[in-house]
Amino acid sequence: MEKVKRVFIRPNSSLNLLSHREIDGLTNPDNQIHALFKQCALAVLNTGVEEDDASVLNQDYNDFAIRVIPESRGIKLEIENAPANAFVNGRMINGIQDHLFSVLRDIVYTHHKITSGGRFDFNSDAGITDAVFRILRNAGVVKPNRSPNLIVCWGGHAIQRNEYDYTKDVGYHLGLRGFDIATGCGVGAMKGPMKGAVIGHGKQQIRNGRYLGITEPGIIASESPNPTVNELVVLPDIEKRLEAFVRLSHGIIVFPGGAGTAEEVLFLLGLLMHPDNHNIPMPLIFTAPQESAEYFSNLDNFIAQTLGKQAQRFYQIVIGDPEKVATLCQQGMEKVHKHRRQTNESYAYNWMLTIPHEMQQPFDPTHDSMRSLKLDRTQPPHLLAAELRRAFSGIVAGNVKASGIERVKALGPFQLTGDETLIQALDELLGNFIKQGRMKIKGAYKPCFKL
Numbered sequence: 001m002e003k004v005k006r007v008f009i010r011p012n013s014s015l016n017l018l019s020h021r022e023i024d025g026l027t028n029p030d031n032q033i034h035a036l037f038k039q040c041a042l043a044v045l046n047t048g049v050e051e052d053d054a055s056v057l058n059q060d061y062n063d064f065a066i067r068v069i070p071e072s073r074g075i076k077l078e079i080e081n082a083p084a085n086a087f088v089n090g091r092m093i094n095g096i097q098d099h100l101f102s103v104l105r106d107i108v109y110t111h112h113k114i115t116s117g118g119r120f121d122f123n124s125d126a127g128i129t130d131a132v133f134r135i136l137r138n139a140g141v142v143k144p145n146r147s148p149n150l151i152v153c154w155g156g157h158a159i160q161r162n163e164y165d166y167t168k169d170v171g172y173h174l175g176l177r178g179f180d181i182a183t184g185c186g187v188g189a190m191k192g193p194m195k196g197a198v199i200g201h202g203k204q205q206i207r208n209g210r211y212l213g214i215t216e217p218g219i220i221a222s223e224s225p226n227p228t229v230n231e232l233v234v235l236p237d238i239e240k241r242l243e244a245f246v247r248l249s250h251g252i253i254v255f256p257g258g259a260g261t262a263e264e265v266l267f268l269l270g271l272l273m274h275p276d277n278h279n280i281p282m283p284l285i286f287t288a289p290q291e292s293a294e295y296f297s298n299l300d301n302f303i304a305q306t307l308g309k310q311a312q313r314f315y316q317i318v319i320g321d322p323e324k325v326a327t328l329c330q331q332g333m334e335k336v337h338k339h340r341r342q343t344n345e346s347y348a349y350n351w352m353l354t355i356p357h358e359m360q361q362p363f364d365p366t367h368d369s370m371r372s373l374k375l376d377r378t379q380p381p382h383l384l385a386a387e388l389r390r391a392f393s394g395i396v397a398g399n400v401k402a403s404g405i406e407r408v409k410a411l412g413p414f415q416l417t418g419d420e421t422l423i424q425a426l427d428e429l430l431g432n433f434i435k436q437g438r439m440k441i442k443g444a445y446k447p448c449f450k451l
Helices: 020-027 032-045 054-060 094-115 125-138 161-176 192-203 238-248 259-272 290-307 309-314 322-343 367-371 381-400 402-411 420-435
Strands: 003-009 065-071 074-083 150-154 180-183 211-215 231-234 251-254 284-288 316-319
Touching: 020 032, 032 054, 032 065, 032 074, 032 094, 094 125, 094 231, 125 238, 150 161, 150 238, 150 259, 161 180, 161 192, 161 284, 161 290, 161 322, 180 192, 192 211, 211 238, 238 259, 251 259, 251 322, 259 290, 259 309, 259 381, 259 420, 284 290, 284 322, 290 309, 290 316, 290 381, 290 420, 309 381, 316 322, 367 381, 381 402, 381 420
Parallel strands: 150 180, 150 251, 180 211, 211 231, 251 284, 284 316
Antiparallel strands: 003 074, 065 074
16 A cells, blocks of 8 residues: 655645644544544545545555644644555645635635524524535535526446446536536546536637536545546535535436435435425436346336336436437526526525425434334425435445444344335335445445345
8 A cells, every 4th residue: 555654735725824723623532523524635635546435545544644844924724654556756746735725715714604693594594595505605516697507417326337428428418518527526426427518618718618526524535536637626515415406407417326416316306396495496407328228117116116107207318319418408407597697596505405404403313213203194295305315325324424334233233114115115125226336336246234
């Protein structure tokens, strides 16, 4: 395992100054904020490494250390035993260096606002939406005075090669039409659309293309930023990450994936099915190569069996036709543009979208909370979607998040109970994910759940 013994770096652009109070929290190795920054920093320094188990990184780099050093002209970082793949000729790669300070910026800003007199209001729906906006604005990713053109691409990090090539083809056709790309910033279906868009932008001589990666501390170690990301933002938790996606996006494309992709789809369908959102246009396209058509056939059946046929009207399924996907996005973008202009809604941030309180609250997947999920049809479909989303969120935690993995090791698989038909639908969908190898990049998969 090659490592760089010691290096000092300064920010290029993303962060220059910290207050004394902010620095105090980062210079104490026993402080929670320092531990969080160290975990995320190690993930960023492993950009391009396809590993979805945070414990492997921690074991391989158990001597990794990072310190913030205040200087009269700003700050610098002292790093020990960093992954050698983050360097060229002894110098840290510029993009990785920027990502490192982006992580520092977001973690410090969020922590400071939470702890300094409650400057973030996490007790109200409007307060949470405002907090997400301010984190994104502080990161410089809310872009005013631009027509709607940001396409969010969701999909798995453990996908087949032909599926990855297909995501690049879609990204290429999006790039040719001038669309910018946002993803969860990892590999697989998060990396492919960005790489394709780079070529499309290049052919159109677009030099300011955006490749936005949106992540959160619990997932970044399993989805280290891919090398194409040129804007990185870290939200405090998965719920605020999901809100950031839908507030910033002007259209969403879903590629094949595993439990995390199902979680994202259920979150979005829960929003679109909410009565307050019926008149808000949000282009949503499910797409895959011809060989993977069964994936969306299975997901479509699952949605019909759990949320009802009314949920199916919110998306289109396109198989094996990247150009059609891009054309549909362009048509949908015209509707988004027209709606926002008529309603005086911001092009940069979708304030009008109603996100129910139940979908904004952080879900901590413990064995008790997973067992207590209300998986039955005695509730409105958008609230059932929220409960199903939490179930998949817990499975993601048990698969790749350090805290979830430890809980499963200590107490066994998470248990999910509910209506027989819902549990059967879950069993069928998750069984297909496992058979298709969509739950883990490397090694045999041992389920972290029991139905």
